[in-house]
Amino acid sequence: MSLFETTSIQCPACDTVTDFQAAGSVNADRRPDLREAILDNTFQNVICPSCNEALRLEPVVNYLDVELGLWLAAYPPRQIGDYLTLENEVQALFDESYGTASSASAQDVGAALVPRLTFGWPAMREKLFLRQQGLDDVVIEMLKLDLLRRLPEAPLRAGVELRVTDVTDAALRFVWIETASEDILQAFECNKALLVEITDNQDAWAEVRRGLTQGLFVDMQKMYLGAGRNAA
Template sequence: MSLFRSTVIACPSCGADIPFEECDSVNADRRPDLREAILEGSFQSLPCPGCGETVRMEPQFNYLEVGAGLWIAVFPGRMMPDYIAVEDAITEVFETSYGARALPSAREIGAGLDVRLVFGWPALTEKLVLRAAGLDDVTVELLKLDLMRRLPEADMGPGRELRVTSVEQDALNFVWILTEREVPMDGFAAHRALYDAIEEAPGAWAPIRAQLTDGPFADMQKLFIGEGRAAAE
């Protein structure tokens, strides 16, 4: 079931009150229209009745798509620096809903789900685009690191992220995004052969893959934030 609750937010442009149906969870198997709205960028977005400016709610909900094997916890981009604490919290939620502490029927569903944590709308959209294209999201994060080596002029670091926006037969299309404002900047295409080369050399990438998958936040951004989970523990 997809769950919403009524709230009121202030327009960031004019301050007018905007009645809003804020999302707590999305079940994309039952509501594929919500998945399409996320991909289109229209989900949780509406015009302000006062000034007409388009306002989009910060994301904070759980996304379930059993058919695609995905359970994603979505949080605002501004919360990314606290990813370890958020990982711990959402792991508890998943364990209760579909993991070890869930009912047997729910555990059966959970066994087929990849658990992910993302921060911001672009990161969620990327996960859905990659899953639809049949690409492994962790391999794509490794590809991003490889691209940074090939593009030494790239200004990578906290507050600036690289996201896949679409996948073609022979290429992955990337765009640079300012994390908190979610403002798209320059983009480029990377040949699919670069992705395939990483898939074909698992041993060479194993140490970094292990770092990326030590929690549900499987994102290269974590490598630029603090000392990581091992140091925190």
């Protein structure tokens, strides 16, 4: 089932408070139109009825996609600093829904699901897109860390992220994007050979993989957000 809740939003342009329908959960197998809306960045876009300002509701949504094998909990960008606490909560929610604490039939479904935690729409859209393209999101995060070393002009700062937006036969298309506003700061293409190099060299990346996959927030930002999970 896909669930929507009425939520009151104050327009940042004209201060009018309006009720909108915010998605609490999305079942993409029953509502493939919602999967498509997430992929084409129209999901939860609304218009202020008072001044016609285009707004986007923040994600606070659980996403289930058995067809693509993805279960995802998406939170607003401003909560990224709480990722360790949220990883624990979201893992518990997954365990109750489709994991070790769920019924045998739910666990059958869960066995084919990759659980993830994301912050903001660009990250959610990317996880879904990569899954659809058959690309391993862990290797993509490794590639991003590799690219940071090669890109001296990278606009790396809090609130700005590197996301894959498209893929061709030869290349991956990346953007540096401001998470909250979704403003694109830079775009570039990366030859797929770099991805193959990492995929073929997993031993050298084993420690990075361990760091990225410790918890459901699989994102290179966790490598530099605070002390991480192993802090004393």
